[in-house]
Amino acid sequence: MKNSDVASLLLNIANLLDIKGEKFFKTRAYRIAAQTILDLSEDIEEVVKKKRLQEIPGIGSALAKKIEEYISTGKLLYLETLQNEIPISVLDLLDIPSIGPKKVATIYQTLNITSISELKKACQTQKIRHLDGFGELSEINILRGIALLEKTQGRTLLHYASLVNKKLISYLKNNSYVAQISTAGSLRRKKETIGDLDILVASSNPDAVMDYLVLYPQLKHILMKGKTKTSILLSNDFQVDVRVVKEESFGAALQYFTGSKEHNVAIRGLALKNGYKLNEYGLYNKKTEKKIAGKSEEEIYHLLHLPFIPPELRENRGEIEQGLQDTLPTLITLSDIQGDLHIHSKYSDGHDSIKSIVKAAEAIGYAYIGITDHSQSLHVANGLNKDQIIKKSEEINAINKTSKLKVFLGTECDIKADGNLDYDDECLQLFDYVGIGIHTKFKMNERESTERITHAMTHPSVTFLAHPTCRLFGNREPLPLNMETIFETAVETNTYLEINSFPDRLDLSDVHTKRAKEMGVSFCIGTDSHSIDHLEFMKYGVATARRGWLEKEDVLNTNSLETIKSFFNK
Protein backbone atom coordinates (compact mmCIF):
# COMPACT_ATOMS: atom_id res chain seq x y z
CA MET A 1 0.00 0.00 0.00
CA LYS A 2 1.58 3.23 -1.12
CA ASN A 3 1.08 6.78 0.17
CA SER A 4 -0.66 7.65 -3.08
CA ASP A 5 -3.20 4.83 -2.53
CA VAL A 6 -4.12 6.19 0.89
CA ALA A 7 -4.24 9.74 -0.47
CA SER A 8 -6.62 8.82 -3.26
CA LEU A 9 -8.79 6.89 -0.81
CA LEU A 10 -9.18 10.01 1.33
CA LEU A 11 -9.75 12.16 -1.73
CA ASN A 12 -12.51 9.83 -2.92
CA ILE A 13 -14.19 10.07 0.47
CA ALA A 14 -13.89 13.87 0.41
CA ASN A 15 -15.49 14.04 -3.03
CA LEU A 16 -18.28 11.63 -2.15
CA LEU A 17 -19.02 13.61 1.03
CA ASP A 18 -19.00 16.85 -0.96
CA ILE A 19 -21.59 15.44 -3.33
CA LYS A 20 -23.64 14.31 -0.35
CA GLY A 21 -23.59 17.94 0.82
CA GLU A 22 -21.43 17.35 3.88
CA LYS A 23 -19.95 20.35 5.69
CA PHE A 24 -17.12 22.08 3.79
CA PHE A 25 -14.67 21.94 6.67
CA LYS A 26 -15.16 18.24 7.15
CA THR A 27 -14.39 17.39 3.54
CA ARG A 28 -11.53 19.84 3.59
CA ALA A 29 -10.04 17.93 6.49
CA TYR A 30 -10.02 14.81 4.28
CA ARG A 31 -8.40 16.76 1.45
CA ILE A 32 -5.69 18.26 3.62
CA ALA A 33 -4.89 14.85 5.06
CA ALA A 34 -4.74 13.36 1.54
CA GLN A 35 -2.30 16.02 0.35
CA THR A 36 -0.17 15.70 3.47
CA ILE A 37 0.15 11.95 3.02
CA LEU A 38 0.98 12.38 -0.65
CA ASP A 39 3.77 14.79 0.26
CA LEU A 40 4.95 12.69 3.17
CA SER A 41 8.53 11.61 2.69
CA GLU A 42 8.04 8.55 4.88
CA ASP A 43 6.25 5.39 3.86
CA ILE A 44 2.73 5.54 5.33
CA GLU A 45 2.82 1.83 6.19
CA GLU A 46 5.90 2.46 8.31
CA VAL A 47 4.14 5.31 10.08
CA VAL A 48 1.18 3.06 10.86
CA LYS A 49 3.49 0.32 12.08
CA LYS A 50 5.20 2.73 14.45
CA LYS A 51 1.80 4.01 15.65
CA ARG A 52 2.75 7.55 14.73
CA LEU A 53 -0.18 8.41 12.42
CA GLN A 54 -1.65 11.04 14.74
CA GLU A 55 1.66 12.84 14.93
CA ILE A 56 1.06 13.90 11.34
CA PRO A 57 -0.63 17.32 11.38
CA GLY A 58 -4.17 17.09 10.07
CA ILE A 59 -4.67 13.48 11.09
CA GLY A 60 -6.71 12.96 14.23
CA SER A 61 -8.26 9.92 15.79
CA ALA A 62 -11.08 9.47 13.25
CA LEU A 63 -8.84 9.61 10.18
CA ALA A 64 -6.14 7.52 11.83
CA LYS A 65 -8.65 4.76 12.51
CA LYS A 66 -9.82 4.76 8.90
CA ILE A 67 -6.29 4.73 7.51
CA GLU A 68 -5.30 1.87 9.80
CA GLU A 69 -8.30 -0.15 8.72
CA TYR A 70 -7.54 0.48 5.07
CA ILE A 71 -3.89 -0.48 5.39
CA SER A 72 -4.45 -3.61 7.44
CA THR A 73 -7.45 -4.98 5.50
CA GLY A 74 -7.06 -3.38 2.09
CA LYS A 75 -10.53 -1.89 2.27
CA LEU A 76 -12.62 0.55 4.27
CA LEU A 77 -16.16 -0.15 5.37
CA TYR A 78 -16.95 3.58 5.57
CA LEU A 79 -16.08 4.09 1.90
CA GLU A 80 -18.11 1.06 0.87
CA THR A 81 -21.14 2.46 2.70
CA LEU A 82 -20.70 5.76 0.89
CA GLN A 83 -20.38 3.98 -2.42
CA ASN A 84 -23.72 2.28 -1.83
CA GLU A 85 -25.29 5.71 -1.94
CA ILE A 86 -23.18 7.19 -4.75
CA PRO A 87 -21.29 5.02 -7.23
CA ILE A 88 -17.61 5.91 -7.36
CA SER A 89 -17.77 6.47 -11.14
CA VAL A 90 -19.87 9.57 -10.47
CA LEU A 91 -16.67 11.25 -9.24
CA ASP A 92 -15.40 11.35 -12.84
CA LEU A 93 -17.92 14.13 -13.46
CA LEU A 94 -15.96 16.39 -11.10
CA ASP A 95 -13.11 16.48 -13.63
CA ILE A 96 -15.27 18.53 -15.98
CA PRO A 97 -14.60 22.27 -15.64
CA SER A 98 -17.68 24.20 -14.44
CA ILE A 99 -18.98 21.10 -12.67
CA GLY A 100 -18.59 20.89 -8.92
CA PRO A 101 -20.06 18.70 -6.20
CA LYS A 102 -23.41 20.48 -6.02
CA LYS A 103 -24.05 20.14 -9.71
CA VAL A 104 -22.91 16.55 -9.75
CA ALA A 105 -25.40 15.84 -6.97
CA THR A 106 -28.23 17.36 -8.99
CA ILE A 107 -27.24 15.52 -12.16
CA TYR A 108 -26.91 12.18 -10.39
CA GLN A 109 -29.98 12.44 -8.20
CA THR A 110 -32.41 13.64 -10.85
CA LEU A 111 -31.19 11.86 -13.99
CA ASN A 112 -29.20 8.99 -12.41
CA ILE A 113 -26.21 9.88 -14.59
CA THR A 114 -23.04 8.08 -13.46
CA SER A 115 -20.49 8.70 -16.21
CA ILE A 116 -19.11 11.38 -18.47
CA SER A 117 -20.44 9.69 -21.60
CA GLU A 118 -23.96 9.60 -20.14
CA LEU A 119 -23.69 13.28 -19.24
CA LYS A 120 -22.51 14.11 -22.74
CA LYS A 121 -25.56 12.37 -24.21
CA ALA A 122 -27.87 14.17 -21.78
CA CYS A 123 -26.43 17.53 -22.83
CA GLN A 124 -26.78 16.69 -26.51
CA THR A 125 -30.43 15.69 -26.01
CA GLN A 126 -31.03 18.90 -24.01
CA LYS A 127 -32.00 17.18 -20.79
CA ILE A 128 -29.67 19.21 -18.57
CA ARG A 129 -31.09 22.66 -19.24
CA HIS A 130 -34.27 21.84 -17.32
CA LEU A 131 -32.53 20.95 -14.08
CA ASP A 132 -32.51 23.41 -11.17
CA GLY A 133 -29.58 25.80 -11.45
CA PHE A 134 -28.80 24.85 -15.06
CA GLY A 135 -29.63 26.50 -18.35
CA GLU A 136 -28.84 26.32 -22.05
CA LEU A 137 -25.40 27.80 -21.47
CA SER A 138 -24.65 25.14 -18.91
CA GLU A 139 -25.05 22.46 -21.58
CA ILE A 140 -22.69 24.28 -23.91
CA ASN A 141 -20.09 24.74 -21.18
CA ILE A 142 -20.32 21.14 -20.05
CA LEU A 143 -19.88 19.87 -23.61
CA ARG A 144 -16.90 22.17 -24.12
CA GLY A 145 -15.39 20.97 -20.85
CA ILE A 146 -15.85 17.31 -21.83
CA ALA A 147 -14.25 17.93 -25.24
CA LEU A 148 -11.25 19.56 -23.57
CA LEU A 149 -10.95 16.72 -21.10
CA GLU A 150 -10.98 14.16 -23.90
CA LYS A 151 -8.24 16.02 -25.71
CA THR A 152 -5.74 17.11 -23.05
CA GLN A 153 -5.95 14.57 -20.21
CA GLY A 154 -4.70 16.97 -17.60
CA ARG A 155 -1.21 18.28 -17.04
CA THR A 156 1.76 19.28 -19.21
CA LEU A 157 5.51 18.99 -18.71
CA LEU A 158 7.28 21.85 -16.95
CA HIS A 159 9.49 22.32 -20.01
CA TYR A 160 6.63 22.72 -22.47
CA ALA A 161 4.65 24.96 -20.11
CA SER A 162 7.74 27.16 -19.68
CA LEU A 163 8.02 27.68 -23.43
CA VAL A 164 4.34 28.57 -23.85
CA ASN A 165 4.56 30.89 -20.85
CA LYS A 166 7.64 32.69 -22.12
CA LYS A 167 5.97 33.59 -25.40
CA LEU A 168 2.84 34.91 -23.74
CA ILE A 169 4.79 36.94 -21.20
CA SER A 170 6.84 38.61 -23.90
CA TYR A 171 3.63 39.38 -25.80
CA LEU A 172 2.07 40.99 -22.72
CA LYS A 173 5.22 42.99 -21.99
CA ASN A 174 4.66 44.84 -25.25
CA ASN A 175 1.61 46.50 -23.76
CA SER A 176 2.49 49.85 -22.24
CA TYR A 177 -0.08 49.49 -19.46
CA VAL A 178 1.77 46.46 -18.08
CA ALA A 179 3.84 47.98 -15.28
CA GLN A 180 4.96 44.72 -13.69
CA ILE A 181 4.49 41.12 -14.76
CA SER A 182 5.34 37.75 -13.25
CA THR A 183 4.68 34.10 -13.74
CA ALA A 184 2.75 32.68 -10.78
CA GLY A 185 1.13 29.35 -9.93
CA SER A 186 2.73 25.94 -10.20
CA LEU A 187 5.06 27.11 -12.96
CA ARG A 188 6.68 29.62 -10.61
CA ARG A 189 6.98 26.87 -8.04
CA LYS A 190 8.57 24.74 -10.82
CA LYS A 191 6.37 21.74 -10.29
CA GLU A 192 7.26 18.82 -12.53
CA THR A 193 3.97 19.05 -14.39
CA ILE A 194 1.77 22.11 -14.88
CA GLY A 195 -2.01 22.28 -15.02
CA ASP A 196 -2.51 25.77 -16.38
CA LEU A 197 -0.56 29.00 -16.59
CA ASP A 198 -1.04 31.79 -14.08
CA ILE A 199 0.24 35.22 -14.95
CA LEU A 200 0.09 38.26 -12.72
CA VAL A 201 0.19 41.82 -14.01
CA ALA A 202 0.36 45.14 -12.18
CA SER A 203 -1.38 47.92 -14.05
CA SER A 204 -3.33 51.09 -13.49
CA ASN A 205 -5.52 50.19 -16.45
CA PRO A 206 -6.76 46.59 -16.10
CA ASP A 207 -9.32 46.90 -18.89
CA ALA A 208 -6.64 47.82 -21.41
CA VAL A 209 -4.52 44.85 -20.37
CA MET A 210 -7.44 42.43 -20.59
CA ASP A 211 -8.49 43.79 -23.97
CA TYR A 212 -4.92 43.36 -25.19
CA LEU A 213 -4.71 39.82 -23.78
CA VAL A 214 -7.71 38.56 -25.73
CA LEU A 215 -6.06 39.74 -28.96
CA TYR A 216 -3.25 37.20 -28.44
CA PRO A 217 -2.85 35.45 -31.80
CA GLN A 218 -2.75 31.95 -30.26
CA LEU A 219 -6.05 32.50 -28.40
CA LYS A 220 -8.75 29.96 -29.14
CA HIS A 221 -11.50 30.79 -26.70
CA ILE A 222 -12.28 33.22 -23.88
CA LEU A 223 -13.43 31.24 -20.85
CA MET A 224 -14.16 34.28 -18.72
CA LYS A 225 -13.26 37.91 -18.83
CA GLY A 226 -13.50 40.35 -15.97
CA LYS A 227 -11.79 43.50 -14.75
CA THR A 228 -9.18 41.73 -12.67
CA LYS A 229 -9.36 38.14 -13.83
CA THR A 230 -9.49 36.67 -17.32
CA SER A 231 -9.16 33.05 -18.37
CA ILE A 232 -8.39 32.05 -21.89
CA LEU A 233 -7.79 28.84 -23.78
CA LEU A 234 -4.87 28.82 -26.22
CA SER A 235 -4.89 27.00 -29.53
CA ASN A 236 -2.73 24.29 -27.94
CA ASP A 237 -5.51 23.81 -25.33
CA PHE A 238 -3.46 25.42 -22.58
CA GLN A 239 -5.57 27.37 -20.12
CA VAL A 240 -4.14 30.69 -18.99
CA ASP A 241 -5.41 32.73 -16.06
CA VAL A 242 -4.33 36.34 -16.03
CA ARG A 243 -4.90 38.53 -13.00
CA VAL A 244 -4.39 42.26 -12.93
CA VAL A 245 -3.89 44.22 -9.71
CA LYS A 246 -2.57 47.62 -8.74
CA GLU A 247 1.16 47.96 -8.13
CA GLU A 248 0.59 48.51 -4.42
CA SER A 249 -0.88 44.97 -4.25
CA PHE A 250 1.53 43.20 -6.57
CA GLY A 251 3.47 41.40 -3.83
CA ALA A 252 0.37 40.21 -2.00
CA ALA A 253 -1.18 39.04 -5.25
CA LEU A 254 2.02 37.29 -6.32
CA GLN A 255 2.21 35.55 -2.97
CA TYR A 256 -1.38 34.48 -3.33
CA PHE A 257 -1.33 33.35 -6.96
CA THR A 258 1.94 31.50 -6.60
CA GLY A 259 0.34 29.17 -4.08
CA SER A 260 0.36 26.38 -3.36
CA LYS A 261 -3.14 26.33 -2.00
CA GLU A 262 -1.87 24.38 1.00
CA HIS A 263 0.89 26.91 1.64
CA ASN A 264 -1.57 29.79 1.39
CA VAL A 265 -4.07 28.26 3.77
CA ALA A 266 -1.27 27.84 6.31
CA ILE A 267 0.11 31.35 5.71
CA ARG A 268 -3.31 32.91 6.12
CA GLY A 269 -3.84 30.94 9.28
CA LEU A 270 -0.53 32.27 10.55
CA ALA A 271 -1.60 35.80 9.63
CA LEU A 272 -4.82 35.42 11.63
CA LYS A 273 -2.86 34.14 14.62
CA ASN A 274 -0.71 37.27 14.46
CA GLY A 275 -3.72 39.59 14.35
CA TYR A 276 -3.62 40.16 10.59
CA LYS A 277 -5.83 39.35 7.63
CA LEU A 278 -4.15 38.37 4.36
CA ASN A 279 -5.74 38.44 0.95
CA GLU A 280 -4.48 39.05 -2.57
CA TYR A 281 -4.57 42.82 -2.03
CA GLY A 282 -2.43 42.99 1.03
CA LEU A 283 -1.80 42.26 4.65
CA TYR A 284 -4.28 44.07 6.91
CA ASN A 285 -4.54 44.69 10.61
CA LYS A 286 -7.51 42.56 11.57
CA LYS A 287 -8.97 45.08 14.01
CA THR A 288 -8.38 48.38 12.28
CA GLU A 289 -8.53 46.87 8.75
CA LYS A 290 -5.64 49.11 7.89
CA LYS A 291 -3.34 47.85 5.16
CA ILE A 292 0.22 47.39 6.35
CA ALA A 293 1.90 45.57 3.44
CA GLY A 294 1.29 44.40 -0.11
CA LYS A 295 3.86 45.80 -2.50
CA SER A 296 6.32 42.94 -2.15
CA GLU A 297 6.25 39.33 -1.02
CA GLU A 298 9.28 39.96 1.18
CA GLU A 299 7.52 42.50 3.41
CA ILE A 300 4.55 40.19 3.90
CA TYR A 301 6.70 37.22 4.91
CA HIS A 302 8.78 39.52 7.08
CA LEU A 303 5.75 40.79 9.02
CA LEU A 304 4.76 37.18 9.62
CA HIS A 305 8.24 36.61 11.15
CA LEU A 306 9.33 34.55 8.17
CA PRO A 307 12.27 34.85 5.80
CA PHE A 308 11.43 35.05 2.11
CA ILE A 309 10.30 31.54 1.24
CA PRO A 310 11.45 30.52 -2.25
CA PRO A 311 8.47 29.55 -4.44
CA GLU A 312 9.82 26.01 -4.89
CA LEU A 313 9.37 25.38 -1.16
CA ARG A 314 5.80 26.66 -0.93
CA GLU A 315 4.01 23.34 -0.59
CA ASN A 316 3.35 23.30 3.16
CA ARG A 317 5.91 20.56 3.60
CA GLY A 318 7.48 22.11 6.69
CA GLU A 319 8.75 25.34 5.14
CA ILE A 320 6.61 27.51 7.42
CA GLU A 321 7.65 25.77 10.64
CA GLN A 322 11.31 25.86 9.65
CA GLY A 323 10.99 29.42 8.40
CA LEU A 324 9.72 30.51 11.80
CA GLN A 325 12.80 28.92 13.34
CA ASP A 326 14.98 30.45 10.64
CA THR A 327 16.33 27.03 9.65
CA LEU A 328 15.35 26.99 5.98
CA PRO A 329 18.04 25.67 3.63
CA THR A 330 19.99 27.97 1.35
CA LEU A 331 18.80 26.39 -1.88
CA ILE A 332 21.12 25.42 -4.69
CA THR A 333 21.00 27.69 -7.74
CA LEU A 334 21.72 27.07 -11.41
CA SER A 335 24.90 29.13 -11.18
CA ASP A 336 26.26 26.73 -8.53
CA ILE A 337 26.52 24.03 -11.19
CA GLN A 338 30.09 23.68 -12.42
CA GLY A 339 29.62 20.87 -14.88
CA ASP A 340 27.33 18.25 -16.37
CA LEU A 341 28.27 14.62 -15.79
CA HIS A 342 25.53 12.92 -17.80
CA ILE A 343 25.88 13.60 -21.53
CA HIS A 344 25.64 11.28 -24.52
CA SER A 345 27.74 11.76 -27.63
CA LYS A 346 27.72 10.42 -31.16
CA TYR A 347 29.66 7.42 -29.86
CA SER A 348 26.36 5.94 -28.65
CA ASP A 349 22.94 7.46 -29.26
CA GLY A 350 23.78 11.17 -28.93
CA HIS A 351 23.43 13.58 -31.80
CA ASP A 352 26.67 15.56 -31.46
CA SER A 353 30.42 15.05 -31.48
CA ILE A 354 32.40 15.48 -28.28
CA LYS A 355 34.05 18.53 -29.81
CA SER A 356 30.77 20.33 -30.39
CA ILE A 357 29.54 19.34 -26.92
CA VAL A 358 32.69 20.90 -25.45
CA LYS A 359 32.07 24.09 -27.35
CA ALA A 360 28.46 24.29 -26.13
CA ALA A 361 29.48 23.52 -22.54
CA GLU A 362 32.16 26.22 -22.64
CA ALA A 363 29.54 28.70 -23.79
CA ILE A 364 27.46 27.84 -20.71
CA GLY A 365 30.54 28.46 -18.57
CA TYR A 366 31.11 24.96 -17.23
CA ALA A 367 34.51 23.95 -15.87
CA TYR A 368 34.07 20.30 -16.80
CA ILE A 369 31.75 17.77 -18.42
CA GLY A 370 31.51 14.01 -18.49
CA ILE A 371 30.56 12.03 -21.56
CA THR A 372 28.51 9.03 -20.46
CA ASP A 373 27.65 6.90 -23.44
CA HIS A 374 25.69 3.69 -23.12
CA SER A 375 27.27 0.29 -22.45
CA GLN A 376 27.82 -2.64 -24.77
CA SER A 377 24.65 -4.72 -24.43
CA LEU A 378 22.35 -1.77 -25.07
CA HIS A 379 22.38 -2.33 -28.83
CA VAL A 380 19.38 -0.07 -29.54
CA ALA A 381 21.46 2.84 -28.26
CA ASN A 382 24.75 1.81 -29.90
CA GLY A 383 26.32 0.82 -26.60
CA LEU A 384 30.14 0.90 -26.63
CA ASN A 385 32.41 -2.14 -26.51
CA LYS A 386 35.93 -2.06 -25.10
CA ASP A 387 37.59 -1.02 -28.39
CA GLN A 388 35.21 1.86 -28.82
CA ILE A 389 35.80 2.99 -25.24
CA ILE A 390 39.54 3.11 -25.89
CA LYS A 391 39.03 5.05 -29.12
CA LYS A 392 36.77 7.50 -27.31
CA SER A 393 39.28 7.80 -24.50
CA GLU A 394 42.00 8.76 -26.95
CA GLU A 395 39.83 11.44 -28.51
CA ILE A 396 39.03 12.87 -25.08
CA ASN A 397 42.71 12.89 -24.12
CA ALA A 398 43.52 14.83 -27.26
CA ILE A 399 40.77 17.37 -26.56
CA ASN A 400 41.94 17.80 -22.96
CA LYS A 401 45.39 18.79 -24.17
CA THR A 402 44.08 21.98 -25.73
CA SER A 403 40.74 22.62 -24.04
CA LYS A 404 40.36 24.73 -20.92
CA LEU A 405 37.24 22.82 -20.05
CA LYS A 406 38.05 19.37 -18.71
CA VAL A 407 36.31 16.39 -20.29
CA PHE A 408 35.92 13.25 -18.20
CA LEU A 409 35.40 9.81 -19.65
CA GLY A 410 32.27 8.36 -18.10
CA THR A 411 29.69 5.74 -18.92
CA GLU A 412 26.03 5.11 -18.30
CA CYS A 413 26.53 1.45 -17.68
CA ASP A 414 23.47 -0.75 -17.92
CA ILE A 415 22.31 -2.65 -14.86
CA LYS A 416 21.48 -6.11 -16.05
CA ALA A 417 18.41 -8.01 -14.83
CA ASP A 418 20.47 -9.87 -12.22
CA GLY A 419 21.90 -6.63 -10.81
CA ASN A 420 25.34 -7.11 -12.33
CA LEU A 421 26.93 -4.41 -14.46
CA ASP A 422 27.23 -4.56 -18.22
CA TYR A 423 31.06 -4.20 -18.18
CA ASP A 424 33.62 -6.38 -16.43
CA ASP A 425 35.91 -4.86 -13.80
CA GLU A 426 38.77 -4.43 -16.23
CA CYS A 427 36.58 -2.37 -18.56
CA LEU A 428 35.16 -0.31 -15.72
CA GLN A 429 38.72 0.70 -14.79
CA LEU A 430 38.98 2.57 -18.08
CA PHE A 431 36.49 5.21 -16.99
CA ASP A 432 37.04 8.27 -14.81
CA TYR A 433 33.69 7.53 -13.22
CA VAL A 434 30.74 5.21 -13.67
CA GLY A 435 27.06 6.02 -13.78
CA ILE A 436 24.67 3.10 -13.75
CA GLY A 437 21.07 2.81 -14.87
CA ILE A 438 18.28 0.46 -15.87
CA HIS A 439 17.24 0.48 -19.53
CA THR A 440 15.69 -2.93 -20.04
CA LYS A 441 13.33 -5.39 -18.33
CA PHE A 442 11.17 -2.95 -16.43
CA LYS A 443 8.51 -5.45 -15.41
CA MET A 444 10.02 -6.84 -12.25
CA ASN A 445 8.27 -6.75 -8.88
CA GLU A 446 9.27 -4.47 -6.02
CA ARG A 447 11.61 -6.91 -4.30
CA GLU A 448 13.34 -7.89 -7.53
CA SER A 449 13.72 -4.32 -8.82
CA THR A 450 15.01 -3.07 -5.49
CA GLU A 451 17.54 -5.91 -5.16
CA ARG A 452 18.62 -5.40 -8.76
CA ILE A 453 19.52 -1.78 -8.06
CA THR A 454 20.98 -2.18 -4.58
CA HIS A 455 23.18 -5.03 -5.79
CA ALA A 456 24.50 -2.84 -8.60
CA MET A 457 25.18 0.01 -6.18
CA THR A 458 27.47 -2.16 -4.08
CA HIS A 459 29.99 -2.40 -6.94
CA PRO A 460 33.03 -0.32 -5.88
CA SER A 461 33.44 1.36 -9.28
CA VAL A 462 30.00 2.97 -9.21
CA THR A 463 29.75 6.74 -8.77
CA PHE A 464 26.09 7.49 -9.32
CA LEU A 465 22.73 5.90 -10.05
CA ALA A 466 21.09 7.52 -13.06
CA HIS A 467 17.33 8.22 -13.20
CA PRO A 468 16.68 6.01 -10.17
CA THR A 469 13.00 5.17 -10.72
CA CYS A 470 13.04 5.18 -14.54
CA ARG A 471 9.69 6.93 -14.77
CA LEU A 472 8.72 8.69 -17.99
CA PHE A 473 5.81 11.09 -17.72
CA GLY A 474 2.89 9.90 -19.79
CA ASN A 475 4.86 6.86 -20.89
CA ARG A 476 6.14 4.68 -18.11
CA GLU A 477 5.28 4.32 -14.45
CA PRO A 478 8.22 4.44 -12.02
CA LEU A 479 9.72 1.05 -11.16
CA PRO A 480 8.09 -0.44 -8.07
CA LEU A 481 10.95 0.25 -5.67
CA ASN A 482 11.41 0.32 -1.93
CA MET A 483 12.88 3.80 -1.92
CA GLU A 484 13.89 3.69 1.74
CA THR A 485 16.10 0.69 0.95
CA ILE A 486 17.54 2.43 -2.12
CA PHE A 487 18.38 5.50 -0.01
CA GLU A 488 19.92 3.43 2.78
CA THR A 489 22.07 1.56 0.26
CA ALA A 490 23.10 4.81 -1.39
CA VAL A 491 24.38 6.08 1.96
CA GLU A 492 26.13 2.79 2.81
CA THR A 493 27.84 2.49 -0.57
CA ASN A 494 28.54 6.21 -1.10
CA THR A 495 26.55 6.12 -4.30
CA TYR A 496 25.31 9.48 -5.52
CA LEU A 497 21.72 9.55 -6.68
CA GLU A 498 21.06 11.47 -9.85
CA ILE A 499 18.40 14.04 -10.33
CA ASN A 500 17.89 13.54 -14.03
CA SER A 501 16.93 16.85 -15.66
CA PHE A 502 15.36 15.53 -18.82
CA PRO A 503 11.87 17.07 -19.00
CA ASP A 504 9.90 13.81 -19.08
CA ARG A 505 12.02 12.22 -16.35
CA LEU A 506 12.80 14.61 -13.46
CA ASP A 507 13.92 11.55 -11.58
CA LEU A 508 14.45 11.54 -8.56
CA SER A 509 11.29 13.48 -7.91
CA ASP A 510 11.14 16.40 -5.50
CA VAL A 511 9.49 14.38 -2.72
CA HIS A 512 11.99 11.52 -3.05
CA THR A 513 14.87 13.97 -3.11
CA LYS A 514 13.76 15.58 0.14
CA ARG A 515 13.41 12.23 1.86
CA ALA A 516 16.75 11.00 0.52
CA LYS A 517 18.49 14.10 1.82
CA GLU A 518 16.94 13.57 5.24
CA MET A 519 18.46 10.09 5.18
CA GLY A 520 21.91 11.43 4.34
CA VAL A 521 22.09 10.78 0.58
CA SER A 522 24.24 12.92 -1.75
CA PHE A 523 23.24 13.80 -5.27
CA CYS A 524 24.39 14.75 -8.73
CA ILE A 525 22.31 16.63 -11.28
CA GLY A 526 22.67 15.54 -14.90
CA THR A 527 20.88 16.45 -18.08
CA ASP A 528 21.05 13.10 -19.90
CA SER A 529 21.62 15.28 -22.99
CA HIS A 530 21.43 13.51 -26.32
CA SER A 531 22.02 16.78 -28.18
CA ILE A 532 23.67 20.06 -27.27
CA ASP A 533 20.20 21.65 -27.19
CA HIS A 534 19.47 19.49 -24.15
CA LEU A 535 22.24 20.95 -22.02
CA GLU A 536 19.92 23.74 -20.93
CA PHE A 537 17.65 21.18 -19.23
CA MET A 538 19.97 21.53 -16.23
CA LYS A 539 17.62 24.26 -15.00
CA TYR A 540 14.83 21.72 -14.55
CA GLY A 541 17.07 19.39 -12.57
CA VAL A 542 18.12 22.27 -10.36
CA ALA A 543 14.45 23.24 -9.95
CA THR A 544 13.64 19.72 -8.80
CA ALA A 545 16.63 19.80 -6.44
CA ARG A 546 15.35 23.07 -4.99
CA ARG A 547 11.90 21.57 -4.54
CA GLY A 548 13.69 18.74 -2.72
CA TRP A 549 15.31 21.27 -0.34
CA LEU A 550 18.86 20.67 -1.62
CA GLU A 551 21.74 23.00 -0.95
CA LYS A 552 24.88 23.46 -2.98
CA GLU A 553 26.80 21.14 -0.66
CA ASP A 554 24.43 18.26 -1.38
CA VAL A 555 25.32 18.10 -5.06
CA LEU A 556 28.50 16.59 -6.51
CA ASN A 557 28.70 18.71 -9.64
CA THR A 558 28.71 22.00 -7.77
CA ASN A 559 32.31 21.25 -6.84
CA SER A 560 35.24 22.96 -8.52
CA LEU A 561 37.27 21.19 -11.17
CA GLU A 562 40.09 20.62 -8.71
CA THR A 563 37.82 18.95 -6.18
CA ILE A 564 36.17 16.78 -8.83
CA LYS A 565 39.56 15.78 -10.21
CA SER A 566 40.75 14.58 -6.85
CA PHE A 567 37.40 12.91 -6.25
CA PHE A 568 37.85 10.92 -9.48
CA ASN A 569 41.56 10.40 -8.67
CA LYS A 570 42.53 12.10 -11.91
Add this chain to the structure above:
DNA sequence: GCCGTTTTCGGCCCGACTGTTTTCAGTCG
Protein backbone atom coordinates in the same frame (compact mmCIF):
# COMPACT_ATOMS: atom_id res chain seq x y z
C1' DG B 1 -12.77 16.11 10.81
C1' DC B 2 -8.94 18.78 13.16
C1' DC B 3 -7.29 21.76 16.60
C1' DG B 4 -6.14 24.49 21.07
C1' DT B 5 -1.41 29.34 26.81
C1' DT B 6 -7.61 33.28 24.62
C1' DT B 7 -10.80 28.10 23.48
C1' DT B 8 -12.49 20.82 24.61
C1' DC B 9 -16.58 24.27 21.53
C1' DG B 10 -16.43 26.99 17.88
C1' DG B 11 -13.60 28.30 14.86
C1' DC B 12 -11.53 26.73 10.31
C1' DC B 13 -8.47 31.64 3.96
C1' DC B 14 -10.64 34.52 0.89
C1' DG B 15 -12.27 36.86 -3.25
C1' DA B 16 -13.63 37.01 -8.56
C1' DC B 17 -16.58 35.59 -12.02
C1' DT B 18 -20.53 33.15 -14.18
C1' DG B 19 -25.07 31.84 -14.90
C1' DT B 20 -29.38 31.56 -13.32
C1' DT B 21 -31.70 34.07 -10.65
C1' DT B 22 -34.33 38.13 -9.18
C1' DT B 23 -30.24 38.73 -4.72
C1' DC B 24 -27.10 34.64 -4.83
C1' DA B 25 -25.23 29.82 -5.15
C1' DG B 26 -21.72 27.37 -7.32
C1' DT B 27 -17.18 26.98 -9.09
C1' DC B 28 -12.46 28.01 -9.16
C1' DG B 29 -7.90 29.04 -7.70
